[in-house]
Amino acid sequence: MTGLQLKVERTKRRVRVTDLARVMNVTHARVSQIEGQAVVTDDAAEKYLKALSTFLAQTVA
Secondary structure (H helix, E strand, C coil), X not given: CCHHHHHHHHHHCCCCHHHHHHHHCCCHXXXXXXXXXXXXXXXXXXHHHHHHHHHHHHXXX
């Protein structure tokens, strides 16, 4: 998975970088770093998507 693919998913859901960083327990800079990577490690992508899914649950409820 690429950082661009992750960023597209985040922006589709209108989640701000700062909000995602808070849920991931990382800095804004770390989220930006992940989104800028050509290839994201499986661990980082899993943590990112898991955090992003918490926003999906909030919008559905």
